[in-house]
Amino acid sequence: MSTAMTLPTDLGAKTAKPKFITVEEAKTLDIKRMYELFTAHMNPGQLHFMKLLGFHKIKIERAEGMYYYDQDGRKILDFFGGFGSLAFGHNHPRILEARRKFAEEKRQEIAIAFLSQYATALAYNLAACSPGDLDMVFLGSSGSEAMEAAIKVAERAAGPARPKIVYAENSFHGKTKGVLSITDGPLYRGQFKLVDNTVRVPFGDIDAVEAAFKSDPAIGTIVLETVQGGGGIIEADADFWPKLRALCDKYGVLWVADEVQCGFGRTGKFYAFEHYGVVPDVTALAKSLGGGKAAVGAMIARRDVYMKAYGTPKTAMIHAMATFGGIGEASVTSIEALNVLYDEGLIDNAAEVGDYLIAELGTLQRRYPALLKEVRGRGMMVGLEFHDFSQAMPMVLRPVMSALDDKLKGSLPGFVGSHLLRDHGVLVAFTEYNRNVIRLEPPLICTRANVDEFITALDEVMSRGVVKIVTDFVRAQVR
């Protein structure tokens, strides 16, 4: 009797299995246990901020559309939107279905050995919704990876005599070391040894750009977010962009538009640069490109730029896709995401409901001028800037309080955000550089009714006035 073809299920493994948590056990971890695990194995310092805002008491059990649902079944309206990663809201049914079918059909995932029908289709779709000859696509797994690909393709195309990159004050392009070198946050730069071929200019200052191009022929690339997200939702004047395009053409500098946060329909056009009738040489997308379910980033370059950089068999592998670039289920998720974006008119919805949101916030700003300094943004990328603490205080306290403004920056929006969450079940986002800014990047499926719900909550919190906002916060901390 032959047993050669029968594989025993127990291979007599000698390697002992560690005491793992299973998937089902993971789902049932309670707050206390998650807190312990985060402290022991992840980022204990980060808990400080989560505790201040009250985030550490919430366990999300489910998420659907515009809402999270916590351990007590409470709904939380999501105006944070994962910093722009949730254009479709949570668990969009068409995106779930595409993923489910793909898994059930046991399709292939890794796109390295053979041509992938999914990666090639996604590349085609991205070229189809990108203007001009932005036709060549590199797929990765994050915004940082897409932006790394962007600065590398530009540097190769610019040639070895022109390796310098111009970037902007208050920029954010990611945390991997290449793009960290053109990210303007001292906190993130963290005294790392970064690449030194960079030149910093004020954002939106065309004269500074021209002065840099003129004075340094080694500059080959300029990298700019079309709308600065981490900087606090900052736009350049509309005429900056055509002037930038003209300057880049004149000096032979390649323009990389970082659309990781502001792209994918968020501002009411697929790319934010489309508002200005110009096309960059290279761009990058991530966040909602993954449909809120997959980690996908893409660099999209003009064909001649790409071909100069990697167009021959000898150069093709210099920056070919990484292991997970174009992976099957992620690509299929993005293909479906792009189809849903247009089928459901979400770009137009971002423009229309975004206008409504900004108008309603303007009304609140006029109602609470001592608290709110400015409302700005476009579509569903909105910044709500609060005054420094001293300016929001009663007149008699201002001179004393103003000495503390720097230290207290960000605390007023922090207090307001924590009240919104605790008392109204509304989630908002904060901002890296200008901490006085609350960032609103709700899913693009957001309706006027969702905006009304949000505005009613914000109105109630601001109607308390600054003193009660502070005392309520302190009371909640000691509770």
Ligand SMILES: Cc1ncc(COP(=O)(O)O)c(C=O)c1O
């Ligand atoms: C404009 C911009 N570029 C790049 C990135 C980096 O993306 P990721 O966090 O996916 O690496 C971000 C992330 O917030 C971003 O806002």
